[in-house]
Amino acid sequence: MTDFAERARAATAAMRDVFPPTPCQRNDYLSDRFGADIWLKREDLTPVRSYKLRGAFNAMRKLGGVRVACASAGNHAQGVAWMCRHLGVDGVIFMPVTTPGQKIDKTRLFGGDRVEIRLVGDFFDDTLAAAKAFCAEDGAHFLSPFDDDDVIEGQAAVAVEMIEQMDVLPDLIVSPVGGGGLTAGMLSYLRAVGRGLETVPEMRLVEPRGGASLTAALAAGHPVTLDRLDNFVDGAAVARIGDRTFAHLSQVPERHVLRVPENRLCITIQELLNTEGIVLEPAGALSVDALRDLGPEIEGRRVVCVTTGGNFDFERLPDVKERAMRFAGTKKYYVLRMPQRPGALRDFLDILGPRDDIARFEYLKKSARNFGTVLIGIETDTPAAFERLEGEMEAIGFVWRDLSEDPMLGELVI
Structure with a gap:
């Protein structure tokens, strides 16, 4: 066993004086859905509802009260x-x-x-x-959230606990990656103890599509700073992966790094909340959402998803629902040019289907004499309903624009 593995085990043992291990639980719902043996390493159940206190503990215990x-x-x-x-x-x-x-x-x-x-x-x-x-x-000592050797070592405790908890080790571990502290620690520990295990689990790392700093670093051969960053997955959207963490991750094959679209992730957050009662923040749900992309690779195999955090602000729930519906194609916003004549609004209402619901209606230009510009949001139960609706609008001569095809305009108007 290497020095890193010994230090990670020592850190894990020391944690037991402060907080208990998080459970590693089989999830029947996900197992049935994906035809695999799916387990969740519930880091969302630590005292602060994320794995971050592990690295903080390991670094701070070595500082001697500084x-x-x-x-x-x-x-x-x-x-x-x-x-x-x-x-x-x-x-x-x-x-x-x-x-x-x-x-x-x-x-x-x-x-x-x-x-x-x-x-x-x-x-x-x-x-x-x-x-x-x-x-x-x-x-004072500046404590980095990820780019610190002692923090990396402390985060490795997630892998130490998981191996101790499972009678049969997984074939695959799926974990989010942001700055890289957790994945650097876990991967380094698995490499260190791999020869002594009957099964050496592989790892798949998951990034938000709008914050794929590891993907960019692997392509360049060194950490780079992203030009743009989508902060929706705030626990994993990092503009630049750490130098120390990348030293541990630089040999990861690019095909082993998955990039999850933020709006699809919202569907997974909702599903876990509604079906399993599991509350996950966006970063915490990344590993579960990635199961959709792994597909046949995981069928019949044992897989552990690390759910890294559950600090979800329920004031964000309307935004999560909105994003989920837009990704699923069951909600759209249109800018509609409506004739300023009696009965024009009735003509539009008449073409709505029984499952179509107006979620928003707002005149954008109220002073027009011949035509009025309307922002209208429609919710329905199937994407096919919009094909019918758009055909009906064209048939009666309404001019419209789908804001989902222009994200920048959509952000400004919606």
């Missing part, structure tokens, strides 16, 4: 805060001014009087710069 600081608006902040309180360490947590109050309050609750929260900057880069400047001036 004051720490971090920059985060999410799970890393909560993990650090929780560990500050339980290890008796003082911490300063920098968060963007735009951070939702619920996340600030939760971080403060976890940290108690051991944590000071400072709101700095409208954007995360400003917050990060402020945290690092504070550490340079104050002498």
